[in-house]
């Protein structure tokens with residue numbers, strides 16, 4: 001609990017700050033994440049006084065609010081300063097020297113990383129990838145992204161903070177985020193006028209196949225006699241459009257399942273756009289939302305039309321907060337143009353509204369059921385499935401969740417038809433794929449290719465020379481070595497949400513994997529035992545290897561952890577958490593071998609290291625305070641459970 | 655797959671045919687048929703949570719939590735296999751090293767489901783390095799002590815307090831390895847809540863977190879629940 005920490009604001013001022021936020025969000029507990037986010041923006045932190053007021057206004061237990069606030073990395077229940085600086089700590093930021101810049105800023109501000117300055121002015125810490133990998137190193141200040149950091153920019157930021165200059169008065173170029181579109185195809189090159197896809201969808205006549213396959217009560221929420229939705233769904237299915245968020249589920253089938261899900265009285269269907277884009281190294285959704293927001297919103301509206309949905313959400317990751325106002329402006333423009341709201345395009349009963357929710361620093365909220373929990377104002381833990389969102393999603397009602405890129409592609413399918421789309425790409429992977437290219441290459445940015453492009457082609461296009469590895473799909477994807485560069489980006493070969501991170505021969509692939517192990521440990525939601533504990537065990541193992549205390553035994557341990565996490569974890573985060581370590585062990589073993597202290601046995605306990613606290617306490621660090629040898633005695637430390645009658649099934653540990 | 659008298663639907667569990675009624679989960683049907691599946695975060699009277707993963711079984715070759723998955727006719731379910739029991743032991747080891755469990759000095763020893771399940775599955779060492787988290791004890795309540803050192807984050811107390819007692823005294827906060835149980839009071843102390851020793855939530859903790867005060871070692875070690883019978887027997891007998 002906070003002792004003697006003054007509220008940043010006087011009590012009556014708190015009411016004044018919080019009331020408009022509560023009003024905007026209907027004082028509804030299901031909007032708790034949004035209310036907390038805005039409350040923190042207004043009050044700097046979620047003080048006990050803030051929580052008092054929210055609890056009274058929302059009528060929920062205090063522990064619920066604290067439980068939600070405690071889940072998201074960007075919510076603070078301790079004062080963190082008027083300036084809260086978070087350095088992006090993706091491996092690409094590391095490669096661009098972010099640690100030195102963090103230290104530089106801390107020195108300049110006379111603070112320790114992770115601590116708040118005594119005058120309550122500032123705190124500096126790290127966060128997971130902020131999606132500015134093509135223009136890093138990057139940081140967030142009070143939630144707003146600043147990229148292209150160098151010593152000069154850091155010094156300028158230090159000065160602005162010391163002088164307590166309001167963020168609004170900082171140089172605008174600090175907050176300029178470039179799109180860096182390097183290769184455009186149907187999506188990034190689209191010049192579709194807003195509304196064209198909807199008009200095309202509405203005009204489309206139902207085809208025979210669809211009528212035969214699906215005559216159900218899909219018309220809830222839509223006027224009678226509209227032929228368009230049926231025909232549209234048919235086109236989406238014909239296009240073989242597969243989800244762009246990673247799993248590659250066929251969008252047409254998902255939409256159809258949602259449309260066919262029964263509705264209880266008072267229920268409706270929802271369309272949710274997943275813009276959480278948390279996979280380190282991925283930033284293509286950011287560029288779509290920045291350059292083609294209309295295409296994305298149009299795709300959502302197309303989906304709503306096909307499903308008979310009247311409400312939609314865009315779940316925007318907290319790191320992209322800077323896009324919020326622009327996106328709201330696009331929505332307002334679409335409303336004014338009759339492309340959102342009531343009777344869209346003048347079609348009676350075609351009503352659809354889109355609300356934007358902003359995340360607060362949780363990778364797991366990209367998992368669709370965790371995302372829905374977050375939309376409902378809860379901790380972002382994945383749900384038990386079945387049931388799936390298509391039948392029991394937002395507020396337990398049928399919900400379609402798709403990736404940003406999937407919706408953008410759906411808009412083009414509605415406009416140009418399924419056959420047109422299917423002709424692009426490969427047999428099982430229709431259309432194009434956006435790749436977020438970063439790391440060791442001359443031209444980082446977003447590249448759009450028809451599916452089937454080889455890794456080598458992308459490397460050539462982005463100007464990567466001397467690549468020793470490419471991480472495709474981020475930490476949860478695959479790590480490829482040069483003999484695999486002929487492989488192709490497609491669901492038939494390498495499926496990916498789009499991260500493409502290049503490492504040249506100067507890079508230490510062990511450190512890459514260690515960075516990813518830290519990422520998963522930081523982002524595990526903590527719901528299930530294997531991932532909550534296992535990701536931290538894996539992180540600790542990698543740190544142990546890093547410190548030179550590893551042995552071959554640890555490889556077996558990592559494999560065992562991997563089997564356990566794959567078998568027992570509750571969601572994809574746990575299932576894939578060991579991938580980067582296993583991939584790099586398989587392909588870059590020398591990077592690990594160099595670190596092994598012993599090739600043959602396990603130093604279970606390092607006596608000299610155990611003496612470190614004693615040295616600290618006595619202020620000694622002379623040779624006499626060190627032991628030369630590493631103890632060779634093994635043995636388990638700590639208590640074992642009170643039952644000894646059985647054999648140790650694992651044969652113990654050497 | 656299943657030929658059953660009376661046409662009750664059934665699935666196979668480790669080779670035995672287990673009948674079920676619509677809506678029953680695998681673990682419920684198994685318990686009704688007298689088959690124990692290890693579990694920690696499940697109690698029949700509370701909504702299942704699916705988080706500890708001890709109850710993981712293989713359904714048609716794929717892992718699933720038996721406390722949340724509804725039974726379907728013809729499913730082929732494996733539970734008591736070397737592979738699954740190995741994995742369950744590893745989960746138990748994780749739970750032991752994640753908290754601070756000094757069983758010999760724990761009031762719950764012998765009545766503890768974590769300990770008893772570890773015995774049942776033959777876990778004899780914690781295997782992993784201990785995390786030794788710092789988790790202060792809360793002794794503020796007149797009748798009940800909270801020793802968070804032993805919390806396995808099963809959320810049974812959260813559900814019992816919310817869904818049965820109608821109080822919501824407990825909640826989970828934090829995330830990842832930093833997940834923790836919190837108490838519904840501005841001070842964060844149990845003594846400042848409406849919690850009562852008579853609450854359902856006071857009796858559901860599988861380990862030694864929520865303990866009545868002034869009742870140290872009333873039953874001698876050696877004569878406690880799981881000293882008399884293993885948890886596989888007690889769980890079926892007591893229906894928990």
Ligand SMILES: Cc1cc2nc3c(=O)[nH]c(=O)nc-3n(C[C@H](O)[C@H](O)[C@H](O)COP(=O)(O)O)c2cc1C
Nearest residue numbers: 243244245274276277278366367368402403406572
């Ligand atoms: C840990 C985790 C994180 C995820 N993050 C994202 C994400 O940031 N964006 C996304 O679109 N899908 C993400 N997904 C996949 C979603 O669960 C879901 O499959 C996807 O949004 C469906 O859309 P699609 O079919 O259009 O790909 C994630 C999945 C997991 C397990």
Ligand code: SF4
Nearest residue numbers: 525526528531571574
């Ligand atoms: S696998 Fe990890 S992230 Fe997924 S539910 Fe379990 S703890 Fe949460």
Ligand code: SF4
Nearest residue numbers: 805806808809811859
């Ligand atoms: S206190 Fe007990 S019942 Fe509550 S979450 Fe912790 S282990 Fe489970």
Ligand code: FES
Nearest residue numbers: 693704706707721
């Ligand atoms: S008992 Fe099923 S997951 Fe815990």
Ligand code: FES
Nearest residue numbers: 760763766861862
């Ligand atoms: S024996 Fe103490 S928690 Fe189980």
